[in-house]
Amino acid sequence: MSNSTVVLRAYRDGLHLIIRPHLSITEVEAAIQQEISRMNRSLTGASVQIDLKSPTLKKEEIESLSFKLQETYDLTVRNVEIADEPVAPPIAAAPTTHVISPTTDIRNHQNSEPSRIVPHTIRSGQTEECPQGSLIIYGDVNSGGEVRAGGDIVVLGTLRGKALAGMNGRVSAVIIAMDFEPLHLQIGDYVKNSPVSQEPRGCLKIARIGAEDAITVEKFVKS
Amino acid sequence: MGRVIVVTSGKGGVGKTTSTANLGTALALLDNSVVAVDADVGLRNLDIVMGLESRVVYTSMDVIEKQCELKKALVKDRRVDGLMVLPASQKNNKDDIQPEQMKAICDKLRTMNDFVLVDSPAGIERGFRNASAGADEAIVVTTPDVSAIRDADRIIGLLQNAEIEPINLIINRFSPQLVGNGSMMDQADVLDILNIDLIGVVPEDSGVITSTNRGIPLVYEEGSPSAQAYMRIARRLTGQRIPIPNLENKGLFSNLVNWFTKKR
Ligand SMILES: Nc1ncnc2c1ncn2[C@@H]1O[C@H](COP(=O)(O)OP(=O)(O)OP(=O)(O)O)[C@@H](O)[C@H]1O
Ligand SMILES: [Mg+2]
Numbered sequence: 001m002s003n004s005t006v007v008l009r010a011y012r013d014g015l016h017l018i019i020r021p022h023l024s025i026t027e028v029e030a031a032i033q034q035e036i037s038r039m040n041r042s043l044t045g046a047s048v049q050i051d052l053k054s055p056t057l058k059k060e061e062i063e064s065l066s067f068k069l070q071e072t073y074d075l076t077v078r079n080v081e082i083a084d085e086p087v088a089p090p091i092a093a094a095p096t097t098h099v100i101s102p103t104t105d106i107r108n109h110q111n112s113e114p115s116r117i118v119p120h121t122i123r124s125g126q127t128e129e130c131p132q133g134s135l136i137i138y139g140d141v142n143s144g145g146e147v148r149a150g151g152d153i154v155v156l157g158t159l160r161g162k163a164l165a166g167m168n169g170r171v172s173a174v175i176i177a178m179d180f181e182p183l184h185l186q187i188g189d190y191v192k193n194s195p196v197s198q199e200p201r202g203c204l205k206i207a208r209i210g211a212e213d214a215i216t217v218e219k220f221v222k223s
Numbered sequence: 224m225g226r227v228i229v230v231t232s233g234k235g236g237v238g239k240t241t242s243t244a245n246l247g248t249a250l251a252l253l254d255n256s257v258v259a260v261d262a263d264v265g266l267r268n269l270d271i272v273m274g275l276e277s278r279v280v281y282t283s284m285d286v287i288e289k290q291c292e293l294k295k296a297l298v299k300d301r302r303v304d305g306l307m308v309l310p311a312s313q314k315n316n317k318d319d320i321q322p323e324q325m326k327a328i329c330d331k332l333r334t335m336n337d338f339v340l341v342d343s344p345a346g347i348e349r350g351f352r353n354a355s356a357g358a359d360e361a362i363v364v365t366t367p368d369v370s371a372i373r374d375a376d377r378i379i380g381l382l383q384n385a386e387i388e389p390i391n392l393i394i395n396r397f398s399p400q401l402v403g404n405g406s407m408m409d410q411a412d413v414l415d416i417l418n419i420d421l422i423g424v425v426p427e428d429s430g431v432i433t434s435t436n437r438g439i440p441l442v443y444e445e446g447s448p449s450a451q452a453y454m455r456i457a458r459r460l461t462g463q464r465i466p467i468p469n470l471e472n473k474g475l476f477s478n479l480v481n482w483f484t485k486k487r
Binding site: 121123124125126139140144145158160 | 347369374377
């Protein structure tokens with residue numbers, strides 16, 4: 001994931017451009033450019049709704065943003081929705097109001113931590129754990145098996161059992177697997193039961209806490 | 224020196240005893256000397272499935288308690304030479320035997336025979352530990368349903384921890400019709416989860432129940448597909464490379480395609 005400050009999502013009513021709070025207009029524009037270049041299909045002629053998570057952008061800024069989206073990407077803004085409650089700044093945030101800021105991407109939040117490699121499939125009844133670092137499994141995690149890590153979890157196979165990343169409350173942790181058929185995913189305090197991923201089998205997928213403040217599973221995109 | 228193979232499953236009722244009786248008979252029909260050991264102490268039924276119930280005099284418990292010689296406790300099969308059964312005591316329970324005692328029995332039996340097949344009870348407790356204590360290899364039996372597969376997975380983990388190797392898989396009660404209409408897992412799905420070598424697939428067959436009731440192992444019914452499946456498994460155990468027919472797709476060509484699957 002290159003950048004989670006701005007996320008483009010397809011919903012039933014069309015595309016939404018979700019903009020996290022506490023960003024300057026320059027940050028937002030840079031993030032939009034990254035997010036759109038990340039998409040591998042053309043957005044030409046599409047319409048988007050802008051979801052602003054807090055009213056930190058000025059009215060003129062939003063107008064100029066809409067204009068730029070039209071000019072640069074041929075994207076029509078059909079609606080702008082602004083969450084009316086201001087959100088507390090991320091520094092003071094309790095674990096529940098975390099923000100995945102540009103500096104906490106998945107590469108650098110675990111610099112010096114040890115990670116542990118398990119060179120085989122985790123079978124039913126088996127548990128593997130790495131409380132201080134990340135866990136890498138060369139195989140599957142089968143139904144009835146469990147993996148837990150303080151950092152990330154990477155499964156080079158199918159995740160069918162239970163996975164708990166960020167076990168000490170670190171909500172920026174992610175779970176990456178070849179295929180997701182898990183019974184139970186947990187990142188920090190966020191829990192998701194039996195998520196189904198729309199992505200095809202055999203391509204890496206990533207679970208993390210997304211812009212909607214819930215665990216999402218999507219195709220893994222290199223940063 | 225013979226091979227000691229434990230036949231086990233985790234989940235109950237998936238066909239361990241049926242498989243032990245049929246593989247024992249099939250191996251003996253292929254001129255091997257075989258002892259089938261009933262390790263299901265307290266719930267013995269290998270002797271019944273093999274039609275030898277009336278011949279049981281001593282059990283492994285008597286051997287352990289030194290009431291009789293091991294040789295004297297072995298029951299000779301009535302149909303094929305080279306096949307014997309070591310019955311389990313019906314009046315004791317699994318905790319009355321120690322894993323080391325079972326291992327000692329298996330070690331003695333392997334000096335006199337080509338194959339020692341141990342019919343394990345269901346579960347992961349003492350009974351399983353007794354049955355696997357003397358084994359070098361394992362055959363895990365599963366039916367193609369999620370609960371049996373999860374239990375098989377659990378057992379495979381325990382066998383691997385005990386460094387029992389190879390571990391081969393039999394998929395029993397397989398129904399091409401049910402796979403065809405999407406209500407049963409196919410072979411690939413089962414292997415994808417369990418990730419061990421497949422040694423055979425035995426179809427669902429009502430003949431299994433009639434043969435159990437008559438006390439004549441199925442392998443004598445030469446026309447039966449499940450009998451043929453057990454014969455092929457026995458040949459594979461002796462090292463012959465025989466393809467596993469693809470029951471899912473009964474085309475002449477596809478039958479030839481699915482060679483002995485190596486998956487690791
Ligand atoms: N291929 C098959 N087709 C139809 N029925 C079968 C098949 N295999 C086994 N069965 C039936 O399933 C039942 C259980 O078989 P079996 O006793 O061999 O299982 P088991 O694993 O030894 O059970 P336990 O765990 O109680 O020892 C029996 O009634 C048997 O006839
Ligand atoms: Mg049995």
